[in-house]
Amino acid sequence: MSAQSPQLHPVEATATTEQISEDARRAAEEARVGWERFEQLIAEDKRVEPRDWMPNNYRKTLVRQVSQHAHSEIIGMQPEGNWITRAPSLKRKAVLMAKVQDEAGHGLYLYSAAETLGTPRDELYEQLYTGKAKYSSIFNYPARTWADIGAIGWLVDGAAITNQVPLCRASYGPYGRAMVRICKEESFHQRQGWEILYTLSHGTQAQKQMAQDAVDRFYGPALQMFGPPDDESPNSKQSMAWNIKRFSNDDLRQRFVDMIVPQAEALGLTLPDPELKWNDERGHYDYGDLDWDEFFSVVKGNGPLNHQRLAHYRAARDEGAWVREAAAAYAAKQQQAAHDAALLTA
């Protein structure tokens, strides 16, 4: 208490102390009951909802994961958005535009889900704007040719689906439900990418080569989308114990490899890994080591386009400020008009 603070009468002081200890006791009891209920929901594989009590680390883990996911959807619009004006036909342009719009929608579902955990959306936007937040490192690679749009759809959206289908059962309700909608659209994205590559790989020799080069470029980074190997992924275990994550990074990566090998054969393209071969004993494809030094370097901000992606995001956000301000002013005006009308009829 500072020298200027009013002195409490001893009786008042005692009452305040008692009140504080009563509040603390009640808070501790609420936390105990909440903790038990939380543990029970997880044990029974049920959903945790926004109003439920949850441990701080569970909340923090989810805010980080869901917001990183949202940021990835938003930054992920850039490599493909860049090809909308150069798509080879009106049909391709319309399909690509729809896909990029879907990604914007995915970002919005996920920001909404993250917001239910108590972090305001503006704070999440700010974290991306200032470069504090991370997003999937795959989007720091350029889309050099039209075939890259095919490889991104087939491999990048394909890896995203493999990762995201189990997230539909994530224990946090708003996240799991957002993922259900997202996965439906992702399977269309993968299909359109595969179809672009199929058309190119069955075209002229030059087109087939362009498709092969694109697959060569995106194969490694797509496999890295599942994150570092299990023994270098310290948070995975806890996420699995909380039913957020259902399978480990390496298990998901294996599932993805097993899925794309026959698809590559159907495309008539090869995957750039000489160690890729069927292992009868394991019942899976073996694959070679990935370049993790490159992965961590891109994560740290040294990828081919980290700076460009962020600069583009910042410019778009700055240029769109007037739209947000106008929308907020309009909403405030509407609210005031409703308030005035209510006063008049009262």
Ligand SMILES: [Fe+2]
């Ligand atoms: Fe998406």
Ligand SMILES: [Fe+2]
């Ligand atoms: Fe997608």
